[in-house]
Amino acid sequence: MTREARERMVRGVWRRQRLAGWASGVVGAAVVFAGIGFLIPIFLSPDHREDVALENLPLVMASVVVGGLVLMWISLRGRDDAFGWALEGRDPDEHEQRLALRWPLREASLSLAIWFAGGIVVGLFNLDHSAGFAAAVAVAIWMGGETASALVYLIHERLQRPITAMALAARQPDTAVVPGVRARLLYTWSLGTAVPIAGLVAIGIVAVTKPGVETEYVAAACIFFGAVALVVGLFATIISARAIADPVKAVRAGLDRVAAGDLAGEVPIDDASEVGQLQAGFNRMTDGLRERERIRDLFGRQVGQEVARAALAEGTRLGGEEREIGALFVDLTGSTSMALAMPPTEVVRLLNRFFRVVIEVVEDEGGFVNKFEGDATLCVFGAPAATPDPAGQALCAARRLAARLDREIPEVGYGIGISAGSAVAGNVGSEQRFEYTVVGDPVNEAARLSDLAKERSERVLASDAALARASEAEREEWEQGEQTVLRGRLEATRLAVPRHVPAPGHARAH
Secondary structure, eight states, X not given: OOHHHHHHHHHHHHHXXXXXXXXXXXXHHHHHHHHHHHHHHHHSOHHHHHHHHHHHHHHHHHHHXXXXXXXXXXXXXXXXXXXXXXXXXXXXXXXXHHHHHTHHHHHHHHHHHHHHHHHHHHHHHTTTXXXXXXXXXXXXXXXXXXXXXXXHHHHHHHHTHHHHHHHHHXXXXXXXXXXXXXXXXXXXXXXXXXXXXXXXXHHHHHHHHSTTOOHHXXXXXXHHHHHHHHHHHHHHHHHHHHHHHHHXXXXXXXXXXXXXXXXXXXXXXXXXXXHHHHHHHHHHHHHHHHHHHHHHHHHHHHHOHHHHHHHHHHOOOBEEEEEEXXXXXXXXXXXXXXXXXXXXXXXXXXXXXXXXXXXXXXXXXTOEEEEEETTEEEEEESSSXXXXXXXXXXXXXXXXXXXXXXXXXXXXXXXXXXXXXXEEEEEEEOSSSEEEEEESHHHHHHHHHHHHHTTSSSOEEEEHHHHHHSOHHHHTTEEEEEEEEOTTOSSEEEEEEESSOOOTTOOOOO
């Protein structure tokens, strides 16, 4: 929001608050006039009623006007301290924030104090008629003041929501600094129930205890205060309900978005009570969920999505379990000479292109890249999630990987080795630091086959153990060759090479 728009918004809130203050005063004055009007026939004889009414009418009107002007003058003097930061386009400090958040309560308290003082003045003015009548007039004015003050608070708080949101955006108070839900409901009760019922009780007491009271005045009083209870009570209830329901609806809508997977949104914090703490709590929750998603995404990128899902679902513990796996080991040739001939940034860029192809092919075949070892990669099928044909998946991935490497990165040489069999898959390390890995003869054999493949023109070699465990359709894609003793092994291994390397995107055979 630009500074001009911000200033326009703040001044608009002030203007509406001033109008609401005068309107609340008019409502309070109506309650006072009606109350005194019903009190005069009860306390005074018909000969004095008109004179007393003519005396009190201008006095009460003057009290309302003077009180309103005094309240406006005091408000103008304190407004810059409370909202100067908003006009200057900066965040409030703690003192300014507290003043701004408590502004509706301050205005309501000042209004109540002025009405209380006005009740004393008007009551003293009526002492010459009778002490009882003077006390009744003062109480009537206080009742009107309570009505006006409660309306001031409820309406000011509602109108000030945009500025409240700006103040709370700077920092969230540790505790509620304004009246909460309970206090708002008490205000509503006082407007819709306490004031009119108190008036009815007072009229009823006087009618019972004072002889000669005319019943039509009592009936009129009951009708008036009943109407006040209906109209003002409904208005106050609507304001209070919206003040509570709107933030709760916003939080509920936010929860629906979170349930649908949208963690980007936040609800505006525009309430300084416990309702605002609820809004802030929702935003902290979504912040935590976003952070958790970032960590889970990073975790999945580091160890593989399958490993991450298994860890989140089952927890992490050291040790492993025996699995039937397919192992694919791919290694670049000439990486040492590349590192000497090319700038480091170019070497990294080339490796990233190579690894991207490996990851895409392996994951498309249902496997996961277990680890990067310099310019080599170990890929596993059948762990951590079991698959029906891990050997066939590894063999098919090898053929497809060779096709893509030849097409997309022809400047590099490589060797791919594939084996299959029983291995132990699990977490290896200590409680403080561990990693998911696969240990067993198929992994070692795939690495040795990869070394041998780099020296041969086929560049892709599989063991007969992998072919024996693969589906018949995948076996048809391979041709068995000679036997050889791999480095570090005692027994000979029969080799197999692809009959042909499929074009990129070729349908899988298994």
